[in-house]
Amino acid sequence: MKRRFEHLVDEHGGRLYQLARLLLGRDDEAEDVVQDSLVKLWRHLPGLRAGQELAWLMTCTRNACLDVLRGKNRKRALLWLVAGDQRAVAGDAGDEPAPEASLARDERVRALRSALAAMPEPGRSLLILRDIQELDVATVARTLELSENQVKVYTFRARRALRARLEEKQHEQVA
Amino acid sequence: MNKSPESREPENRDSDDRGRKGSERTDARFAADLASEASLERSRTRPDDPELAADWDLMQELRGLGPMRLPAAARARVVQVARSHRRAPWFLAAAAAMVAAFVIAVVWQAPGGRPAPAEVSGQALGELRLALNTIQDAGRRSLDMAARGMTGKLTVADLGLDTLPFADRVRPVLQPFFEPSRGGPNEPSPENHPQDIEFATEEKPR
Numbered sequence: 001m002k003r004r005f006e007h008l009v010d011e012h013g014g015r016l017y018q019l020a021r022l023l024l025g026r027d028d029e030a031e032d033v034v035q036d037s038l039v040k041l042w043r044h045l046p047g048l049r050a051g052q053e054l055a056w057l058m059t060c061t062r063n064a065c066l067d068v069l070r071g072k073n074r075k076r077a078l079l080w081l082v083a084g085d086q087r088a089v090a091g092d093a094g095d096e097p098a099p100e101a102s103l104a105r106d107e108r109v110r111a112l113r114s115a116l117a118a119m120p121e122p123g124r125s126l127l128i129l130r131d132i133q134e135l136d137v138a139t140v141a142r143t144l145e146l147s148e149n150q151v152k153v154y155t156f157r158a159r160r161a162l163r164a165r166l167e168e169k170q171h172e173q174v175a
Numbered sequence: 176m177n178k179s180p181e182s183r184e185p186e187n188r189d190s191d192d193r194g195r196k197g198s199e200r201t202d203a204r205f206a207a208d209l210a211s212e213a214s215l216e217r218s219r220t221r222p223d224d225p226e227l228a229a230d231w232d233l234m235q236e237l238r239g240l241g242p243m244r245l246p247a248a249a250r251a252r253v254v255q256v257a258r259s260h261r262r263a264p265w266f267l268a269a270a271a272a273m274v275a276a277f278v279i280a281v282v283w284q285a286p287g288g289r290p291a292p293a294e295v296s297g298q299a300l301g302e303l304r305l306a307l308n309t310i311q312d313a314g315r316r317s318l319d320m321a322a323r324g325m326t327g328k329l330t331v332a333d334l335g336l337d338t339l340p341f342a343d344r345v346r347p348v349l350q351p352f353f354e355p356s357r358g359g360p361n362e363p364s365p366e367n368h369p370q371d372i373e374f375a376t377e378e379k380p381r
Contacts, residue, residue, distance in 0.1 A: 009253055013245030021243065031249045042257040112236065131237035153205055156212035163233050
């Protein structure tokens, strides 16, 4: 069981952390939430069927994140998100080809994350799980308790809404 | 004033129509969005339709954001915490012992093997005795009535008791009714009712 658990931590830990990071906007809170979810996984692992773990973990992590968000001032969370993005992007800077391109990309990534953080649920989770993490429709449907067609349609609509937000922000900056 | 059902009917029909049209519009929009998403999922290249092309660009951009890795320190903490939550060996041993005891108990009580001996409770036996004695009393009363009706007309010999089974046991019961010297059958005394014909000889239940 220990081997199975460590395999699951290595396989899904990054996804969980990314989901929590994008939902909460803070590294420390994301780490705490993911740690709690994985410890819960350890306790429930004997009763979980193989192949069901990812949906279970995603549901657990998302619910924990939404609980944290409900108890927080959303405005303060957004401020932390912007500050946290700077640190996160700095950590990935080794992949960037040139400082100018990196700067432009950083701006775009920040704008994307900011717009994503302002999205309502379940659109935000759908975009994270379907577009960023590229999870299959069935797993996302199980995680969010939606039908597979609902997952597809709501993802499409959420993407359109995110596009509208980004375009609106661009227009504001130009003006 | 209350409106009559008729007066409400056209409104209901209108609202039903509106609801149906709205639902159809919603269904049509749902189907259109589903088809658009399906085409986005399928397409390997940028679609020609400008709206879908913009959606496709954003989808690719979002895909470029992931994936992330769980920080090594967080992973180490998780594994350490999980190890500290491992079940103690004594707990597993106790659980195994309980399961074993349960299995033994179930096997021990399982049906099969020797059949359990039939047991009749004291109450059931008492009820049976009461029933048999009741039959006996009723039979005796019937016999009394018949004997009263036939007194002086028949003799014991006329009854042909010898041809009946258990004649030796029936004869002493009937004999007093045909012997006027012992008080007659109209006043049967306890002596006139020897307990020869008995299905049960033990005492009646309380």
